[in-house]
Amino acid sequence: xxxxxxxxxxxxxxxxxxxxxxxxxxxxxxxxxxxxxxxxxxxxxxxxxxxxxxxxxxxxxxxxxxxxxxxxxxxxxxxxxxxxxxxxxxxxxxxxxxxxxxxxxxxxxxxxxxxxxxxxxxxxxxxxxxxxxxxxxxxxxxxxxxxxxxxxxxxxxxxxxxxxxxxxxxxxxxxxxxxxxxxxxxxxxxxxxxxxxxxxxxxxxxxxxxxxxxxxxxxxxxxxxxxxxxxxxxxxxxxxxxxxxxxxxxxxxxxxxxxxxxxxxxxxxxxxxxxxxxxxxxxxxxxxxxxxxxxxxxxxxxxxxxxxxxxxxxxxxxxxxxxxxxxxxxxxxxxxxxxxxxxxxxxxxxxxxxxxxxxxxxxxxxxxxxxxxxxxxxxxxxxxxxxxxxxxxxxxxxxxxxxxxxxxxxxxxxxxxxxxxxxxxxxxxxxxxxxxxxxxxxxxxxxxxxxxxxxxxxxxxxxxxxxxxxxxxxxxxxxxxxxxxxxxxxxxxxxxxxxxxxxxxxxxxxxxxxx
Numbered sequence: 001x002x003x004x005x006x007x008x009x010x011x012x013x014x015x016x017x018x019x020x021x022x023x024x025x026x027x028x029x030x031x032x033x034x035x036x037x038x039x040x041x042x043x044x045x046x047x048x049x050x051x052x053x054x055x056x057x058x059x060x061x062x063x064x065x066x067x068x069x070x071x072x073x074x075x076x077x078x079x080x081x082x083x084x085x086x087x088x089x090x091x092x093x094x095x096x097x098x099x100x101x102x103x104x105x106x107x108x109x110x111x112x113x114x115x116x117x118x119x120x121x122x123x124x125x126x127x128x129x130x131x132x133x134x135x136x137x138x139x140x141x142x143x144x145x146x147x148x149x150x151x152x153x154x155x156x157x158x159x160x161x162x163x164x165x166x167x168x169x170x171x172x173x174x175x176x177x178x179x180x181x182x183x184x185x186x187x188x189x190x191x192x193x194x195x196x197x198x199x200x201x202x203x204x205x206x207x208x209x210x211x212x213x214x215x216x217x218x219x220x221x222x223x224x225x226x227x228x229x230x231x232x233x234x235x236x237x238x239x240x241x242x243x244x245x246x247x248x249x250x251x252x253x254x255x256x257x258x259x260x261x262x263x264x265x266x267x268x269x270x271x272x273x274x275x276x277x278x279x280x281x282x283x284x285x286x287x288x289x290x291x292x293x294x295x296x297x298x299x300x301x302x303x304x305x306x307x308x309x310x311x312x313x314x315x316x317x318x319x320x321x322x323x324x325x326x327x328x329x330x331x332x333x334x335x336x337x338x339x340x341x342x343x344x345x346x347x348x349x350x351x352x353x354x355x356x357x358x359x360x361x362x363x364x365x366x367x368x369x370x371x372x373x374x375x376x377x378x379x380x381x382x383x384x385x386x387x388x389x390x391x392x393x394x395x396x397x398x399x400x401x402x403x404x405x406x407x408x409x410x411x412x413x414x415x416x417x418x419x420x421x422x423x424x425x426x427x428x429x430x431x432x433x434x435x436x437x438x439x440x441x442x443x444x445x446x447x448x449x450x451x452x453x454x455x456x457x458x459x460x461x462x463x464x465x466x467x468x469x470x471x472x473x474x475x476x477x478x479x480x481x482x483x484x485x486x487x488x489x490x491x492x493x494x495x496x497x498x499x500x501x502x503x504x505x506x507x508x509x510x511x512x513x514x515x
Contacts, residue, residue: 011395014045018280019439025281039285043459044294046451049395050078052296053456057081059134059304059382073135075128076301079393081383084426088380089418091373094429097414098364098372104317105363106355107509110441113351114276114507115315116222117488120146121269123216123223125457126307130196133378136307140300142266142461146223147230148258149193149213157192158213164238164253166231167211171340173497175232177210180218187211201334208336221332224339225347229488232344232495234261237481244477260478263288263463264485272487274454276507277447279439287459289466296456304382305390306453308428309446311375314363315356322350330367345496348488349503353510359442361411361433379428387430387445388423394448406435439514 018025029035053076056064060074062081068074124145129135139150147166149155158177160167169178180190184203194215198206209218212227238257241248248256267286275283291297319326322342332338339347357363364372388398399405399422402412411433419425425433434443442450462468471479485491489505504510 011049014042018042018278018282020281022281029283035285036287036290038282039287040290042282043284043287043291043455044296046448047294047296047456049448049452050393053298053301055301055303062383072138072140072301073129075134075136075304075307077304077382077384079305079385079389082385082389083383084380084386085424088424088426091376091380093418094376094426095369095373097361097418097429098313098432099366099369100314100318100357100363104319104355105314105358105360106317107315107358107441108355109439109509109512110276110315110356111352111507111509112222112315112317112320112354112356113348113488113505114273114441115312115356116220116225116351117273117507118310118312118315119220120223120226121265121273122310123214125302126310128307128378133381136302138302140302140457142262142269142458144230144258144262144265146214146217147212147227147234150215153192154213157190158211159254161250163242164248164250164255164257165235168231168235172343174340174343175235175495176228176340177212177231179207180209180211181206183207205334209334210336218336219333221335221338221347222351224336225344225351228339228344229348229492229495230261230265233264233491234258236495237261237478240477240481241475245475256473256475256478259463260474260481262461263469263474263482264491266458266461266464267482267485268488268491269454269458272507274451277441277450279437286464288464288469291459292465297460300457300460302457303453305384305427306449308375308379308384309431309449311371311428312359313365313368313371314359314432316365316368317354317357318365320350321354322347329365345492345500345503348492348505352504352506355509358436359432359446360436361414361429376426376428379426384427386423387425387427387433390427390431391445394445394452396445396448405430405433408435 028038054069055076055078056068057080058068058074058076060068060071125138125140125142127136127138129137137150139145149158158166167178168175180186184206190211193211195218196216210224214227217223217227234257237260238253241253241256270284270286316329319328320332322338392398402416402422405415406412415425415433431443431445434445436442437444437447440447474482492505493502
């Protein structure tokens with residue numbers, strides 16, 4: 001008991017310090033050795049809020065076995081299964097807790113570009129098997145699956161095998177992936193590519209689709225925007241490498257460009273995406289090779305709880321603004337012609353000028369509410385313990401009343417009406433019912449879980465290991481490109497046609513101010 005009390009006190013003290021003393025943190029960040037040391041301390045603190053991998057139980061069985069410790073086609077789980085109470089409210093009634101009634105409730109900090117990036121990035125490794133929710137189709141790594149695909153067969157299909165480049169085409173003077181179909185039918189060279197819900201699209205829609213490695217690649221314009229951007233970055237780097245190292249063959253050029261792009265992405269995840277999410281004055285940095293001796297430095301394995309926590313459907317507004325005109329978000333799905341007509345630079349600025357929705361209850365677009373129902377049902381099917389069990393597991397005190405979850409009387413009243421007691425609240429409902437932390441993007445329990453799994457599964461990437469992270473892997477040129485890249489905006493502006501204007505590109509709203 002004493003350890004839990006002490007841990008709780010340390011957590012509150014750490015949070016207070018990180019959210020105050022702005023001047024002190026500015027000094028820390030301008031002293032390289034001090035910033036590096038503080039980065040290490042805070043990363044470890046975030047990860048050690050709960051037990052670290054390997055987790056003894058997975059979705060394959062409610063007990064530990066060799067299979068549960070080695071078969072990564074099943075999802076890991078932070079807590080053992082616990083049968084839910086038999087008389088919980090039905091998922092249809094709980095869906096009403098999520099549905100947006102009226103205008104989008106805006107997030108004061110995040111832009112629509114943040115929503116686009118979050119979906120695209122996490123779809124690469126949070127991949128529930130549609131036929132069996134106990135299983136996944138993930139490689140469990142930040143490996144840019146949306147761009148490169150899940151395996152060598154898919155990757156080879158989209159490679160040009162010339163100069164290390166991926167296949168591409170130019171439309172209106174800008175580089176895009178090649179088209180997947182001709183007159184609505186998949187071209188023979190792309191028959192190995194899989195596409196979710198492809199058969200439900202019209203021939204006219206399919207004719208505009210791009211050939212990309214991810215099976216969800218054409219689903220929404222934000223996904224296609226980021227895939228297109230990183231295709232351009234891969235091909236740009238491959239060309240630079242070919243010019244710098246003329247003796248290299250196509251294979252080495254491709255593999256080295258891919259290595260560089262993957263680490264670029266991880267740097268952006270840590271130094272822009274994670275720093276955007278947190279409310280802290282301190283800004284995390286990518287310390288490649290800085291953690292190989294930590295006890296959490298283990299093989300990656302995506303957890304069921306992590307999969308469910310990342311369903312931030314509330315970020316998506318009802319309408320997105322393109323070229324100053326509101327467009328229903330449903331019209332941006334399966335509609336790649338919006339991208340080629342507008343161009344990548346203007347689209348990234350459009351998304352950066354508009355607020356994302358606020359993460360929380362009563363703010364999910366109506367067309368996504370069936371996914372919320374599926375998520376609640378999945379949690380029960382997988383026998384996830386209740387919300388309070390996860391608060392305790394992640395270092396928060398259990399709540400004893402509904403007003404400890406949210407200060408909103410409407411949220412309190414609806415939770416009490418539906419559940420009766422706080423110990424009955426489903427994990428999935430509870431994590432979204434909490435109030436968002438001031439100056440942050442997420443409710444506290446979601447934020448803590450993101451910190452735990454994001455750091456412990458990004459920093460274990462094999463490309464960041466000290467035995468790998470050096471010029472022999474990336475080349476001197478590649479190391480310089482990595483060192484010079486910290487934000488999405490930098491990647492975009494070096495991949496626009498010559499003479500393009502400067503665009504405002506940010507995950508954070510231009511008008512956001514710390515409160």
